[in-house]
Amino acid sequence: MENSTQVKLFYLFGLQETFNNKSVYFLLSLITYLLIITVNLTLILTIIQVKGLHEPMYIFLCSLCVNGLYGTAGFYPKILLDLQSDVQVISYGDCLTQAYVIYTSVMCEMSTLTVMSYDRYVAICRPLLYHTIVTYLTVRKLLLFSWCYPLFMILIAVSLAIRIPLCGSRIDKILCDIPSILKHAWQLNLSQRLTQDAAGGEELFGVDL
Numbered sequence: 001m002e003n004s005t006q007v008k009l010f011y012l013f014g015l016q017e018t019f020n021n022k023s024v025y026f027l028l029s030l031i032t033y034l035l036i037i038t039v040n041l042t043l044i045l046t047i048i049q050v051k052g053l054h055e056p057m058y059i060f061l062c063s064l065c066v067n068g069l070y071g072t073a074g075f076y077p078k079i080l081l082d083l084q085s086d087v088q089v090i091s092y093g094d095c096l097t098q099a100y101v102i103y104t105s106v107m108c109e110m111s112t113l114t115v116m117s118y119d120r121y122v123a124i125c126r127p128l129l130y131h132t133i134v135t136y137l138t139v140r141k142l143l144l145f146s147w148c149y150p151l152f153m154i155l156i157a158v159s160l161a162i163r164i165p166l167c168g169s170r171i172d173k174i175l176c177d178i179p180s181i182l183k184h185a186w187q188l189n190l191s192q193r194l195t196q197d198a199a200g201g202e203e204l205f206g207v208d209l
Contacts, residue, residue, distance in 0.1 A: 007166040007184070010095045012088040014174030026083040033076040040065040056139045057123075060116045063143055067112060071105025074098050079174060088174075095176035100158050102175065107150030115142045161185075 047053045047062045078098060082088040090098070119142075123130050161178055168184035 007169050008092055010090050010092065010169050010171050010176065010181075012082065012090060012174060012176075013170060013172050015082055015088055022083050026080060029076060029080055029083065033072060033080070036068060036072050036076075040068045056119050056134050057116065059139055059143070060112060060119060063146065064109065064112050064116075067105055067108045071102060071109070074101030074105065075175060082174070090176060095171075095181065096158055096162065099176045099178050099181070100154055103154045103157070103178070104150045107154065108147055111146040111149060115146050118142075 043065045044062055047058050075098070078090065078094075119134060122133050126133065157178060161181055164182065164185040166181070166184045171180045173180055
């Protein structure tokens with residue numbers, strides 16, 4: 001299917017109820033974002049500089065902190081900007097980018113926590129073989145998996161979403177996500193299907209949400 005998307009902008013309506021307290025929400029969000037950056041950067045720099053912390057568990061923890069910075073960068077700057085604006089708008093490309101960053105961040109956190117759980121399992125249940133099983137090569141492979149798998153899987157999902165034509169621009173949330181985008185695509189495809197069915201044409205493929 002060719003990309004026949006006509007939507008260039010999305011309008012976010014998730015902040016409509018915060019108009020009376022925008023300054024309060026902005027201040028709280030800014031403090032939270034700065035706190036997240038400070039804590040994660042402190043942990044990352046500490047783990048890098050202290051050689052005694054160059055162990056698998058701390059390396060995975062460092063990766064988790066990097067992912068924390070990556071994920072919040074896809075959410076907080078935009079929400080801070082929206083809290084200072086009267087109209088919350090985001091371009092089609094930026095919307096897909098934000099969805100990609102947030103989804104990959106969540107999946108990467110889950111995969112990293114899974115890897116950390118495996119590391120603790122080996123350390124507790126097989127302590128004598130820990131350094132034989134969890135080598136630095138294994139650590140590198142696990143880190144590669146925890147990052148590449150989410151990035152690749154969500155890239156496929158976003159690539160498929162790009163190919164679907166849209167017919168609406170309203171998102172009733174404070175951020176972009178794939179289901180909100182596909183909601184408009186489903187409406188368009190359903191309309192096309194009903195039109196072609198009534199005319200006796202071939203049935204179009206629809207997107208089920």
